[in-house]
Amino acid sequence: MVRKQKDFEKQHCCYYCGNLQKKISRHLQTVHRSENDVRSVPAENKQRKMALDRLRNMGDFHHNVDVLTKGSGQLILGRRVSADSFTAADFLPCRYCLVFFSKKELWRHVAHCNFAKTPLSTGYGDKSVQRAGQMLLCGAGVSVSSSPSSSAGYMSAIVNLLPNDTVSEQINNDSLLTRYGQILFNKLGLERAADVRCRLRYLARLKLQMSVPGGYETIIKAQHFDAVLAATKELCGVSQQRTLNGCLKLEKPHIALKVGQFLKKITQVRNFYKTLS
Numbered sequence: 001m002v003r004k005q006k007d008f009e010k011q012h013c014c015y016y017c018g019n020l021q022k023k024i025s026r027h028l029q030t031v032h033r034s035e036n037d038v039r040s041v042p043a044e045n046k047q048r049k050m051a052l053d054r055l056r057n058m059g060d061f062h063h064n065v066d067v068l069t070k071g072s073g074q075l076i077l078g079r080r081v082s083a084d085s086f087t088a089a090d091f092l093p094c095r096y097c098l099v100f101f102s103k104k105e106l107w108r109h110v111a112h113c114n115f116a117k118t119p120l121s122t123g124y125g126d127k128s129v130q131r132a133g134q135m136l137l138c139g140a141g142v143s144v145s146s147s148p149s150s151s152a153g154y155m156s157a158i159v160n161l162l163p164n165d166t167v168s169e170q171i172n173n174d175s176l177l178t179r180y181g182q183i184l185f186n187k188l189g190l191e192r193a194a195d196v197r198c199r200l201r202y203l204a205r206l207k208l209q210m211s212v213p214g215g216y217e218t219i220i221k222a223q224h225f226d227a228v229l230a231a232t233k234e235l236c237g238v239s240q241q242r243t244l245n246g247c248l249k250l251e252k253p254h255i256a257l258k259v260g261q262f263l264k265k266i267t268q269v270r271n272f273y274k275t276l277s
Contacts, residue, residue: 010076012056012059012060012076013060013063014031014032014059015028016028016031016032017031017032018059018063020063024056025056028052028055028056029052037055054115057097060076060099060100061098061099061100063076064076065137065140068137068142069142075088075091075100077099078109079101079105092106092134092136093133094106094113094115095129095133095135096110096113096115096116096117097113097114103130103133106130107128107130110129134187135265135268135269135272138183138186138187138272140272154182154185157185157193158181158196161193161197162197162200167201167204167205170207170208171201174204174216175215176217176270177204177215177216179269180200180265181196181199181200183269184199184200202258202259203259203262206231206232206259207219209231209232209234210227210228210231212224212227216266216270217270220263220266220267228263232260233250233256235252235255235259236252236253236255236256238250
């Protein structure tokens with residue numbers, strides 16, 4: 001499943017037609033020149049290269065996801081490997097450029113990735129970049145965990161054990177919450193199913209506190225930040241005591257901390273899933 005050809009034999013997958021091409025930039029600009037993304041490629045050399053590289057990487061990413069889903073085929077890697085001991089499980093995509101690299105070397109690439117908005121130091125956490133890559137694959141529907149990950153397992157351990165109330169109804173009716181719950185279940189496993197249910201109910205309770213129509217696809221948009229902040233304060237409860245800075249204290253500040261962390265994760269899931277559309 002891992003391609004080990006020399007660089008001049010390397011092929012890339014076309015984002016539009018799915019065919020493997022040795023000259024992918026020329027293929028995009030000739031065969032698919034009518035596509036909006038190809039037509040909007042800038043004329044300036046550096047920006048032009050970045051735009052074409054992005055289209056190339058997206059095609060390779062879709063190809064690799066298809067390989068991992070089917071369990072057959074060859075992965076297209078950012079850097080060739082020389083050893084025969086590598087398997088598909090040893091590689092993860094970069095969260096910025098979508099190119100697959102070895103898990104052990106992924107942090108080194110991310111620190112200097114041309115598609116990163118801000119440069120990262122070489123000491124950037126190895127586990128952090130791996131978690132981001134795993135989240136990206138989970139958003140694409142690829143299981144990267146050995147924990148139970150089937151729909152039946154998620155239904156029996158999570159959905160069927162939720163209390164029959166309006167909070168649980170919000171979870172079941174929100175597609176993004178459901179996808180986030182499945183990713184958590186794949187990662188944490190059956191032993192921490194109660195933790196998954198707890199996180200989902202925190203987010204569902206926050207949703208109930210808001211008057212914003214729609215699910216979390218709408219709630220996490222920037223224009224609803226103030227509404228999210230107000231709903232979080234309602235969940236935590238505001239006391240009459242004040243801090244040294246003159247701000248009102250929260251009765252349950254740990255809820256705000258947890259909700260903030262969960263919102264960050266669910267936004268990552270939404271962004272990674274949007275990358276595939």
